[in-house]
Amino acid sequence: MNPAAAIPATLAGRALFEPIAPWLRRFAAPGVPGHAELDALLAEAAPEARSGGGAPIRFVPPTGDAEGYEARVFARGEVPTRAGDWHDFFNALAWCAWPRTKAACNRLHLAELHARAAAGLPGRGPRRDALTQFDECGLVVVSADAELPALLAAHAWEEALWTRRARLRQTTRFLVFGHGSWDQLRAPFVGLCAKTLYRVVEPAWLALPAAAALAETDAWLAAHLVANIAALTPRSLAPLPLLGIPGVTPDNDCAAYYRDTRQFRPQRGAACAPAPA
Template sequence: MSPAALAGLTLFEPIAGLLARFPFARLPDAAALTALLAEVAPAAVAGSGLPIRFTLPPAGDIAYEAHIHATGQVPTRADDWHDFFNALAWCVWPTSKAACNALHLREQQARHAAGLPGRGPLRDALTQFDECGIVVVSSDPAIPAHLARHEWEAAFWHRRQRLADTTRFLVFGHGSWDQLRAPFVGLCAKALYRVVEPGWLALPDAERQRDTDAWLADRLTGQPFGKADLFPLPLLGVPGVTPHSESPDYYRDTRQFRPLRAAHRGKVHTRL
């Protein structure tokens, strides 16, 4: 499969134009990806402000985020889909990726100064979102509310046309794009929800993406962030991802469309 073959698939929209540039099965190397970044996101920098470049991983073990922060170099394995998608994420989410990198280092230094062991909950949440995050943007507040309450059939089936008219699913996590090459039952992302005015939907795709990138960076840095802020979202429930979703019975399969636990129902409203 070539990257271009993925360009028209649901949930690859943020990087569709970039995927279409690569019609061959072999993935572009780190130098080609650096050239692409320089073209589409020339201001992309690490959390330290150093320009981002994609390079082969250095020998030996490294502290991944610290290495990026200190050098601007993003370790990128040759012909590796996971790292390829990470490079494309830097191309379309440059502000948010830089914010994540800065937060990792800030938290690492703060924990070290306080004598605290381990990575801590903030870094764990950032890594999880970096791998499988998605921003769900809607002009209809009812859609995020249904999804956050695990009312899957209500959102994905009964309001299917309303969902298509008002809501965009913008994948951030490069791990999710990698998994979507061969979707499997139970494939789940971690969602942040954003409600916008209807006029946002009329903006060109590239402008919507830039605006969401800026919003996400502010969301990550402007208020406390942790795993409790992320909502599970079964990706195979999004219309268009799989033909199996063309039936209401599909959304009653609790292997992936799990009901919200009773203990969590009262907490959903405050997290949205």
């Protein structure tokens, strides 16, 4: 890994780190901040952040107890966070950027856990699996051009990401939700993929300041997941190769890049339709 990537602030200018860039810029020394710094950052960035059960969020060392991760967050607002761990650092920043959606996911996890227990069903089930996948590698594609999300959902990669690149840059935003994706994007690799939800908006959305656009999308995403939880499965989340997004790698600055089927695979099965605004 590039040694510069060991300094959070060096990531702030990279594509796909936009939702957390303002906070990354604060940490210009190597390594990641500790629990007290993360608590202070959350109190400033998202003072309203609460668990699915309504408890104020704080970042604590893992304890290895039997309560379970989601149950601990729900009941006490305690987010287990390993010291010096980049993956958990990005999870803390996700709480800063997406407080409503993180709370909604936590609440949905607990509701599904209790529902399956009451029904005598074993295992986590597809809804919790999908919530976890989205928490780790979720992406919201917001576009004022309905054709572009439809093309991406249909795996028309070259058409959407290359042929219509100028239009894509003008009308479409790629907002990472998954903290695992940010961790992997420190050293991106061929095949790196997101689990995607598509949203079509009015052109006026594009004129919103970045912080306002993120907050509005956070509210939309939380409501969308709650409203659609019955149909949520891992297969309902559309794959999108992150290295195909303009700006993520200089390698994608040519049409031939999108013909590499190791990353840009043709579609199988039905497309995931873009959601309305």
